[in-house]
Amino acid sequence: MKIGVYFCNCGSNISGKVDSQQVRQLLETRCDAAYFKTCELMCSDDGKAYLHGEIAAEKPDRIVIAACSPREHEGTFMRVLSGAGMNPYLMQMVNIREQVAWVTSDVGRASVKAAALIRGAVKRVGFHRPLEMKSIEMSPDVMVIGAGPAGLKAALTIAETGRKVTLVEKRAVIGGQPVLYEEVFPNLQCAPCMLEPMLDEILHGEYAKNIEILTLSEVVELYGFYGNFIAKIRKAPRYADMNQCIGCGECIGVCPVDVKNEFNNGLDNRKAISLSFAGALPNVPFIDMAECLRTRGEDCRLCEEACPLGEGIILFDDTEVILERHMGAVIVAVGASLYDAGLIPELGLGRLPDVYTSFEFERLLSSTGPTGGQLMTRSGRAPGSIAIIHCVGSLDANHKEYCSGICCQYAFKFNLMVEHKLPGTQIHHLHKELVYPGKEEYFLYRRAKENPNAVFTAYQDIGTLHITAAEDGILITNALSADDPIKADMVVLCPAVAPSKDSGKLNEILGTTIDSLGFFEELHGRLDSARSKVRGIYIAGACQSPMAIQQAITHGMAAAGYAPSGIVGGKRLEIEPITASVDMDRCSGCRVCMLVCPYRAIGFDEQNRKATVNEVLCEGCGTCIAACPAGAINGNHFTNDAILAEIEGVLA
Amino acid sequence: MSEGSTTGGFEPKIVGFLCNWCSYAGADKAGGAQKSYPPNVNVVRVMCSGRVDPQFILKAYKAGADGVMIMACHPGDCHYKEGNYKALARHRILLRVLAEHGIESDRCRFDYVSAAEGDRFIKILTEMIDAIRALGPIGIRMILPKI
């Protein structure tokens, strides 16, 4: 085997600090290189042309390039090899710039070290095998999970490129949390007016034909990999024909069953057939079959009879279906929820009727909410004083250590909305910190400060607040000002934004990771926050971190830009050849490799009882290789033989 | 006299297995800063510390290394999610095996070096060289199982 060594002087970077002549002499013993040549600057155009010419003239079987770090120019030289008709994997770089020349003060010792590393590379490269990139077909389509602002924007952006999008939403309505708000910070824009154009675009716009909306649906299985995922989606029955129903609501009024309305946090009732709230989209009611009289054996058909379109719109025999969809990428946009303020019993949630979470308060302020937007206590009185408690469970080692970032802003939004609805109402802001960064966000804070009836009071720790019932209202004692308790008719808690309860389950299904706080984990906090650690699965919106609508929308666009960039119709997925492979004769079927693989890239061939590596999923880390007790797995390019030879070489 | 020595005294030979993404980049970082350190460590690059098979380490001792270092990304930072945890667990077990063969635990060090930590790379490496200088050359090569 003819192995050629090229020593790059890298201008004066290497030549002044490692003596190439001494290296050449040292390599005359204990090294099988066929020749040793020096070159001025291998990465320059001249240098690359020189290498190209050398390959043609010398026809080496293997090449060792002693130069800079492979992290800098391995790709460059691999391309030169390819261009010269040599398989690019038949080369090994030796890092004599960063790891010898620049860090060794004595030229003699530097030359000895360089020679040792080159010996290792020469020994190693003999074991290199030509490797080929493989490729497979990919689906250009995308599945988006969650139809809140982040998911909707992502779905729309992708649909506009002509791709098919499957939008999977757990609830009966799309729009996420903000469809339940009346107005949004930072400028009190009317939330439905802001969202409806986007929702309409999704439902009836120019690209709606590219979006399949599956409401009352959840992903129950995902298998496959980047470019080729297959999802199983469980779609619960709606019992109404989505295509024909005109959304008049005649069926709802006649329903005899009253149930607590979860869209208003149980603050009022809805019917067993319902439309969630006025203006909900899609504008088609659904039947809560668990509550419908038919489940109890009664032959009630009042809703069907009330339907002006006649029979066939209400579908009593609608059933759950499992759908299968094929896509190249997945975007997770399932949002977040609120920390359970009931875990801090001193705050009185659930115990005192007029202590509300911020979500509940949003609904009390909403014209489609339980009181039609009239602000009143449970006993029907207009509140004279409202206490808003910021930072509930945020910034607190006993609960959630982080700042949720949005609560102060909606608290100031509440301040102004209350001022508009019931001028003169006393508003107490009890806060640990106040946070309102951004170019628009100061406005609502300023308005709250200017409200003559608003009082700002700091508290030290959520545990030092006690909320109790008083004779005609609620009493809040704050350890920082214990002899001056605050009286209020209503208390609004602003709990930390916390991961949704079922994000753990979804994470399992998708094979992604969640961070120590329970949010979907990004590939990199700053550089890659819209990608999960699994190739082809993207994350957007509040499921990744607490954020406001603006960031959620931007995040959705980011994921939508990123997801399709690699999966283009007709383009094939190139598969890096540095993967693991199983030697079937040696594999004993113990499955240790499957346990250690971080990518679920190893499957099990039940028939032959052997492990198999999926080359698309395998990232080439080599953990399985080191773990295999039978030595039956090997890693392309990083084979045991090659590494053992390198070890021997550097110590020779 | 071995090639590596200039003084005629004992110059430890150390093999460092560095993962491509953090530790190898950390070593490059020390290079970029042109900080000088003793040339006793010869680096073998692996994609992830999780790839370091115990037989590599045994091979290194057998081929003449007085010490071995495995350097990984910090906990939580492994490019392949958790290869560094697997490497750490394996290292713990290996230390016990080495002890049975009379190889001191200081001769096999596992540590974390991020891509930014050029100084930390040098610190660990210098400590390692000092520790092995104190122990002296490895003398039990012959009784290691054949690889």
Ligand SMILES: Cc1cc2nc3c(=O)[nH]c(=O)nc-3n(C[C@H](O)[C@H](O)[C@H](O)COP(=O)(O)OP(=O)(O)OC[C@H]3O[C@@H](n4cnc5c(N)ncnc54)[C@H](O)[C@@H]3O)c2cc1C
């Ligand atoms: C009280 C309150 C007031 C706020 N006021 C404002 C404001 O005025 N202005 C502002 O900018 N921001 C405000 N925010 C923040 C805002 O709510 C979020 O920024 C926004 O909801 C994030 O959008 P998203 O798409 O990430 O998540 P979401 O809006 O939560 O949407 C997620 C969607 O995914 C669905 N889903 C969940 N799990 C699954 C699953 N397993 N399968 C399928 N679908 C699933 C959900 O049903 C939901 O439709 C407020 C937040 C709170 C708590």
Ligand code: FES
């Ligand atoms: S990539 Fe550095 S330890 Fe896994």
